[in-house]
Amino acid sequence: MFNVFKRLFRHDKRFTFGFSVLTLFIVIAVISLFAPYNMKAWNTVPRDMPSSWKYLLGTNSLGQDIFWQATAAIKNSLILALIAALISRVIAIILGLLAGYKGGLFDRIVMTINDSFIIIPLFPILILIASILRTSLSITVLGIIIGLFGWAWDARLFRSQILSLKEREFTKTAVLSGMKTYKIIISEHMPYIIPLIMAATINNVIWVLGMEVTLSMLGLSNLNTPTIGTMIYWALQYQAIFLEMWNWILTPIISCIVLILALYMLSTSISEYLDPRTRLQLIKEE
Amino acid sequence: MVFKKYFIPRFIQYLTVLFIGITLVFIIPRLLPSDPVEHQLNRMTAQGQYLDPAAVEEMRETLQELYGLKGGLLEQYLIYWKRLFTGNLGPSFTQFPTPVIQLIKISLPWTAGLLLVSLLLSWLIGTVLGGIKVSFPNSIVAKIIEFFAMGIRPIPYYIMALVLLILFAFVFPVFPMTGGYSMGAEIGFNLKFILDLLRHAFLPIMSMVVLEIGGWFIQMRNVASNVIEEDYVVYAEALGLPKIKIIFRYIMRNAIIPQITGLALNLGFIFGGALITEIVFSYPGIGTLLYSAILAGDYNLIMGVNIFSIVGVSTAMLIIDLIYPLLDPRVRYQ
Numbered sequence: 001m002f003n004v005f006k007r008l009f010r011h012d013k014r015f016t017f018g019f020s021v022l023t024l025f026i027v028i029a030v031i032s033l034f035a036p037y038n039m040k041a042w043n044t045v046p047r048d049m050p051s052s053w054k055y056l057l058g059t060n061s062l063g064q065d066i067f068w069q070a071t072a073a074i075k076n077s078l079i080l081a082l083i084a085a086l087i088s089r090v091i092a093i094i095l096g097l098l099a100g101y102k103g104g105l106f107d108r109i110v111m112t113i114n115d116s117f118i119i120i121p122l123f124p125i126l127i128l129i130a131s132i133l134r135t136s137l138s139i140t141v142l143g144i145i146i147g148l149f150g151w152a153w154d155a156r157l158f159r160s161q162i163l164s165l166k167e168r169e170f171t172k173t174a175v176l177s178g179m180k181t182y183k184i185i186i187s188e189h190m191p192y193i194i195p196l197i198m199a200a201t202i203n204n205v206i207w208v209l210g211m212e213v214t215l216s217m218l219g220l221s222n223l224n225t226p227t228i229g230t231m232i233y234w235a236l237q238y239q240a241i242f243l244e245m246w247n248w249i250l251t252p253i254i255s256c257i258v259l260i261l262a263l264y265m266l267s268t269s270i271s272e273y274l275d276p277r278t279r280l281q282l283i284k285e286e
Numbered sequence: 287m288v289f290k291k292y293f294i295p296r297f298i299q300y301l302t303v304l305f306i307g308i309t310l311v312f313i314i315p316r317l318l319p320s321d322p323v324e325h326q327l328n329r330m331t332a333q334g335q336y337l338d339p340a341a342v343e344e345m346r347e348t349l350q351e352l353y354g355l356k357g358g359l360l361e362q363y364l365i366y367w368k369r370l371f372t373g374n375l376g377p378s379f380t381q382f383p384t385p386v387i388q389l390i391k392i393s394l395p396w397t398a399g400l401l402l403v404s405l406l407l408s409w410l411i412g413t414v415l416g417g418i419k420v421s422f423p424n425s426i427v428a429k430i431i432e433f434f435a436m437g438i439r440p441i442p443y444y445i446m447a448l449v450l451l452i453l454f455a456f457v458f459p460v461f462p463m464t465g466g467y468s469m470g471a472e473i474g475f476n477l478k479f480i481l482d483l484l485r486h487a488f489l490p491i492m493s494m495v496v497l498e499i500g501g502w503f504i505q506m507r508n509v510a511s512n513v514i515e516e517d518y519v520v521y522a523e524a525l526g527l528p529k530i531k532i533i534f535r536y537i538m539r540n541a542i543i544p545q546i547t548g549l550a551l552n553l554g555f556i557f558g559g560a561l562i563t564e565i566v567f568s569y570p571g572i573g574t575l576l577y578s579a580i581l582a583g584d585y586n587l588i589m590g591v592n593i594f595s596i597v598g599v600s601t602a603m604l605i606i607d608l609i610y611p612l613l614d615p616r617v618r619y620q
Contacts, residue, residue, distance in 0.1 A: 112302055115299065119307075119554050119603060120303065120554060121558050121599050123559075124558070124561065124595050127576060128314055128315070128592050129318065131583070132315055132318045133319075136319075210444070213442055213445060214443070214444045217565075218565070218577060218580055219580070232448070241452055241456055253445055261440065261441075264436075264439070
């Protein structure tokens with residue numbers, strides 16, 4: 001596992017970039033713990049100041065320091081994405097693996113429900129939930145809700161990987177040589193499934209980050225907690241575009257784009273590593 | 287034979303999806319701790335009016351009936367389905383007594399137009415670009431296209447729309463910021479109005495197209511790079527057929543089939559994206575309707591939009607899947 005990581009880091013530029021940027025964002029998130037102000041309070045600093053040494057990115061019309069606000073926003077958005085991704089991972093892995101290994105009626109029932117979750121447009125449903133809960137929607141609750149709905153694609157992905165692994169030669173050899181089922185799963189199949197889970201998790205984090213921004217921009221989350229989405233919400237509420245307060249509106253937008261690109265590069269790099277055909281294609285192109 | 291093996295299971299799946307989706311919309315408000323009726327009453331009393339307790343009680347009952355919250359859970363559920371089958375989604379609360387279904391009907395053409403045009407454009411451009419990339423893998427143009435298609439793809443709809451709005455409606459004011467047509471424009475089938483419509487639709491459509499090209503591009507590239515190694519392509523090359531003909535008739539045509547499956551699977555996701563894009567550009571479609579419903583706390587309207595989008599998206603997918611056998615001979619002759 002560690003060797004794979006080292007090799008990707010050294011030879012795949014996308015992996016190097018993605019990993020470095022992600023580390024940077026985690027550092028920023030940690031820095032937010034040392035913020036000199038209360039991030040939820042208004043009017044802790046003078047309003048509408050341009051950027052200076054004292055206020056690195058200036059201050060906004062709510063009287064908050066934009067730099068520190070952004071660090072807290074990145075921390076909260078990452079925490080939310082982690083909660084949602086963890087929950088949907090647990091559901092997707094359990095259902096995907098069970099359906100893949102068990103097959104039969106169980107598989108068919110799970111996949112029917114699964115396909116319904118893929119087909120049904122989730123965005124309006126999340127809005128329905130969020131608009132009823134609205135005021136009590138803390139980061140944790142929002143994370144849990146998004147997590148409960150974001151598992152369907154990946155459950156299908158894991159299941160199809162299991163189905164293909166089950167048919168491979170080495171599985172048959174292992175079965176015929178009397179290896180126990182759980183041992184086959186752990187020592188033969190897991191090396192294939194774990195990187196797949198990693199790539200799928202990163203994609204899920206990207207989706208959650210986007211969802212959070214969208215729900216917050218509609219005013220459907222706890223607007224006092226700084227997240228990337230709520231920062232954009234307040235900037236738009238105070239017409240930051242028309243007032244040309246670019247620090248305020250562009251800080252969350254740019255950090256969101258950079259973070260998502262970094263994650264995306266990580267995930268494509270990992271999934272390309274998984275697929276020998278694309279690896280071959282890359283070699284051919286060079 | 288095809289009918290029995292392909293259409294009937296597909297139709298059963300369609301009904302299951304509708305059942306699960308619509309039941310979900312029924313269950314969610316009832317599972318959550320806060321009660322829409324109490325919420326509505328709180329809003330009314332919070333406006334500072336004095337209401338005497340008897341009137342509040344009466345109002346509660348009326349609201350419960352309008353929301354379909356009266357009686358036991360099973361009874362509510364049956365009434366809910368009965369209402370749906372008669373096409374009754376209840377009245378909207380902010381625009382009482384206009385039925386929700388009518389509000390949706392007014393907004394639908396805008397969303398359908400936006401969705402259809404952007405879907406077709408992005409699908410077409412992405413597919414063709416993917417085919418070109420595979421046919422000329424080493425050209426610089428292909429590499430540039432790939433770089434942009436891959437890089438833009440993961441950006442959320444909302445951020446993309448906002449960036450385009452800032453760039454092309456504010457910094458370089460080429461396009462209007464909001465709306466479906468200019469205020470005070472005469473609505474009619476004439477050139478001036480159509481141009482006005484197009485000018486307003488340009489940015490919303492662009493923001494969706496730019497995001498979606500990437501997905502189609504990547505899928506096309508992956509499938510087509512397998513097709514290009516098939517024997518019939520090698521044979522066509524050996525025959526000395528013109529390159530253009532090989533690309534379009536042999537590679538593209540065979541690689542296009544999974545693209546249509548992708549179209550069906552992604553529809554729900556893209557539909558959500560269209561709603562978000564509309565909200566950013568205040569485009570007068572279902573997304574904006576949903577947004578105004580959120581602002582006003584109009585649950586009936588939010589639920590109506592939900593039910594409508596579930597029915598709409600899954601029906602559209604059913605239609606795509608029914609057309610599918612016409613394009614894929616492997617399904618046709620099974």
